[in-house]
Amino acid sequence: MNxxxxxxxxxxxxxxxxxxxxxxxxxxxxxxxxxxxxxxxSRSGVSHPVTAVLLNFRSLDTLLEIGVLLLAVxxxxxxxxxxxDPADRMGLDNRLLxxxxxxxxxxxxxVAGYLLWAGATRPGGAFQAGALLAAAxxxxxxxxxxxxDFAHTLGARAVLVFGLAVFLAVGLGAMAVGGHxxxxxxxxxxxxxxxxxxxxxxxIGFALFSLFELAPPHPVSNKGARERSET
Amino acid sequence: MLxxxxxxxxxxxxxxxxxxxxxxLFRAVVLFIVFGLLMALVWxxxxxxxxxxxxxxxxxGLTGVLLLDTLGYLHGQRDVADEEEGAG
Numbered sequence: 001m002n003x004x005x006x007x008x009x010x011x012x013x014x015x016x017x018x019x020x021x022x023x024x025x026x027x028x029x030x031x032x033x034x035x036x037x038x039x040x041x042s043r044s045g046v047s048h049p050v051t052a053v054l055l056n057f058r059s060l061d062t063l064l065e066i067g068v069l070l071l072a073v074x075x076x077x078x079x080x081x082x083x084x085d086p087a088d089r090m091g092l093d094n095r096l097l098x099x100x101x102x103x104x105x106x107x108x109x110x111v112a113g114y115l116l117w118a119g120a121t122r123p124g125g126a127f128q129a130g131a132l133l134a135a136a137x138x139x140x141x142x143x144x145x146x147x148x149d150f151a152h153t154l155g156a157r158a159v160l161v162f163g164l165a166v167f168l169a170v171g172l173g174a175m176a177v178g179g180h181x182x183x184x185x186x187x188x189x190x191x192x193x194x195x196x197x198x199x200x201x202x203x204i205g206f207a208l209f210s211l212f213e214l215a216p217p218h219p220v221s222n223k224g225a226r227e228r229s230e231t
Numbered sequence: 232m233l234x235x236x237x238x239x240x241x242x243x244x245x246x247x248x249x250x251x252x253x254x255x256l257f258r259a260v261v262l263f264i265v266f267g268l269l270m271a272l273v274w275x276x277x278x279x280x281x282x283x284x285x286x287x288x289x290x291x292g293l294t295g296v297l298l299l300d301t302l303g304y305l306h307g308q309r310d311v312a313d314e315e316e317g318a319g
Contacts, residue, residue: 050281115284123280131288138296208293215300 045189046120055193059182066164073160073207076214097143108136116201126197130204137209163203167196243269260298267291
């Protein structure tokens with residue numbers, strides 16, 4: 001057998017062994033985070049611990065995540081500007097798809113709104129709702145329904161930065177009334193979190209959709225036919 | 232529910248290995264989407280429904296669409312190299 005393969009296998013085996021050891025011999029946790037979250041939950045403005053952590057206790061992490069997502073979309077824009085828009089690369093002229101979308105699209109918007117609202121008390125929140133909005137947009141695109149040249153307007157950019165802007169404004173507002181950055185006053189936490197989540201949902205949804213929309217045009221137009229023949 | 236957990240764990244591993252080892256890129260992407268959906272079920276079993284929602288929507292849904300889109304782009308660009316791709 002190839003000595004390289006043997007060497008790689010031995011090292012993989014050792015890594016698996018180490019991982020197994022790490023799982024079985026865990027040190028006792030010094031701080032029990034779930035307890036601390038539960039103790040502070042009543043001051044956070046929401047009753048679902050995950051949302052409380054994401055948008056209140058550790059909201060700086062979420063803020064930076066949104067920044068990263070925005071950065072990814074900016075890079076996609078920068079790469080995309082160099083190529084001309086295709087005529088239309090994925091308009092599937094399928095009556096069934098159109099009929100299904102007519103039913104599904106309003107339902108998806110409704111579920112996105114519900115997920116956003118539910119985030120305060122149970123699993124849900126801005127990311128999931130935004131992903132659902134993006135999926136609805138992708139479905140529309142697959143059916144050939146295209147928001148004209150919206151992607152290159154000022155409005156599109158405004159929607160993209162809306163979430164981050166609202167988040168920053170709320171954080172700085174908290175500073176203005178005497179707290180630290182992103183430290184909401186407990187009485188205002190609930191509306192603040194909901195407002196931030198609403199803005200985040202719109203921005204995340206549009207950002208994820210933009211990543212799909214900004215994909216480079218297909219050099220050959222009869223791609224669909226070949227993909228089907230391959231399957 | 233031990234049998235369900237065991238089934239999920241085994242299927243997850245098999246799907247992951249198949250996705251990585253698949254010579255056809257299209258099949259690899261489809262297996263990756265299946266992997267994401269199974270992973271969402273695993274998160275539900277681990278009592279993390281928040282992550283399950285995100286995994287199903289972003290991990291399986293949007294990433295899958297993006298990968299399929301990339302695949303279509305690659306196929307359009309490498310018209311001649313199609314057979315090579317099947318082998319590699």
